[in-house]
Amino acid sequence: MDSIDLSTLERRARLRYEVTMFGRALLGFLPVLGLVALATWLNRRTTSAAVFGGVLFATGVVALWRGQLLRRAVLPGVLSGLLPLVFAIIANRGHACASGHCSTYCLPACTAGGVLAGLVVSIIAHRRKLGLPFLLGASAISMLTGAMGCSCAGSSGIVGMAIGFGVGAVPLTVRALMKR
């Protein structure tokens, strides 16, 4: 038998493993494209929604591909991000006028949605005793999901959601870190 170059074989196997993992990640996150399309269609600022959707898709695929805690962060991230997204889409349907000036409820809706999303993510991380990669991954995916809707109020909507998210997530996270 010719001597077998095991390191070359291992590299080949590793490459195929990565390709399969990436393919599965791509396939696994594909349904989110439907959500991105819907959010883009419902949002008046279609370009920003599409850009955030694209970044969300790339982030989700990478998280699923890398696996472990990042993979576990994907579903809670998307689900919690639906809160600011849905709030923003609903708020964007109506508006309030006072002293000749009209505005939508987009900003308060995004902030409230952000607070709830932050709470959900930190509660899951706290209860399941998941580490920082989970918290960071879930937060990023949650905020990107929410940002597709919160771009309705421009950058202020997204900033509002991010501040809300921080307000929701920080207390439990700090408590958990202090306990260690």
Place this chain on the structure above:
Amino acid sequence: MTVAPDSLDVLLARLADGDRAVFTPVFQKLWEPTLRLCTRLMGNDADGADAAQTAMVKILERASAYDRTRPALPWALGIASWECRTLLTKRSRRNETAATPAESDEGGGVEEQERRLLLEAAMTAMGTLSEADQQTLLATFWEYATPVGGATLRQRRSRALTRLKDAFRRLYGLD
């Protein structure tokens, strides 16, 4: 039953979860048994080594789909034996289409050819069995510790063997 953290079951489950740090240990633990199985199934060292290399790539390619409730080695060897079966089938088709069958002048060569054909036939019959049956038989072949033991394992083995015999009889009309 406690499972050692460096057991193949644990390492493959970690690899399926995306832990790249265990790739090399998994590779190292799988290589020898895969090579042994493929060499035995293919009938010679050179073909066995080629088949083992292809099988290793296939096993690790599917590592992300590994079901952690199942023992890892029979799962991996199941893929390897399937790969060998496919290669044997390809080879036999190539031989069938070859211009003139060469008369062997050595008794040992004929015997070897018969043994390989028999093995190929057994692998074809094995391929018709359920995955659970295949794993039971592979575990028996490799004397690998399965999650079940004693009477349960004996019963499973006996049922799997009966089904293998039935499949063989159905396919080739003989025992």
